[in-house]
Amino acid sequence: MARLTVNGKNYDVDVEADTPLLWAIRENVGLTGTKYGCGIGQCGACTVHIDGVATRSCSVRVSQVTGKKITTIEGLAAAGTVHKVQKAWIDHDVPQCGYCQSGMIMAVADLLKKKPKPTDADIDEAIKNICRCGTFQEVRAAIHAAANA
Numbered sequence: 001m002a003r004l005t006v007n008g009k010n011y012d013v014d015v016e017a018d019t020p021l022l023w024a025i026r027e028n029v030g031l032t033g034t035k036y037g038c039g040i041g042q043c044g045a046c047t048v049h050i051d052g053v054a055t056r057s058c059s060v061r062v063s064q065v066t067g068k069k070i071t072t073i074e075g076l077a078a079a080g081t082v083h084k085v086q087k088a089w090i091d092h093d094v095p096q097c098g099y100c101q102s103g104m105i106m107a108v109a110d111l112l113k114k115k116p117k118p119t120d121a122d123i124d125e126a127i128k129n130i131c132r133c134g135t136f137q138e139v140r141a142a143i144h145a146a147a148n149a
């Protein structure tokens with residue numbers, strides 16, 4: 001049994017200590033906005049914030065995050081107000097199939113906290129998430145829009 005704090009609520013989940021956080025979020029907590037892509041820390045579809053830092057949840061064990069604050073895409077909008085990154089995504093029609101986009105948005109939200117006005121080079125360095133639909137141009141435009149919002 002492990003206690004997870006997700007989007008401000010506590011959940012006691014019945015999993016092994018070495019269960020990947022992604023599994024616990026989806027299967028035990030029941031929040032399915034965080035996606036499984038590769039399972040090996042490469043694609044970024046599973047990105048959540050742990051104590052505010054964008055982290056690939058497939059590569060973190062439940063035992064590593066007890067007592068930490070986990071935020072998923074479902075918890076990004078504060079008090080029902082869409083986050084500026086979500087707003088820019090909507091305005092720029094970024095998603096195609098959408099599968100990668102929750103992880104992409106969580107990664108970008110963290111980037112903008114660290115670098116409020118990222119350059120293209122900053123974006124290339126920080127955002128390594130993979131999008132099989134090839135939305136990279138729209139992602140870049142939306143990041144700049146969010147930075148200027």
Ligand code: FES
Nearest residue numbers: 037038039044058
């Ligand atoms: S599913 Fe976690 S990085 Fe791909």
Ligand code: FES
Nearest residue numbers: 098100131132133
């Ligand atoms: S929008 Fe389809 S994988 Fe990114």
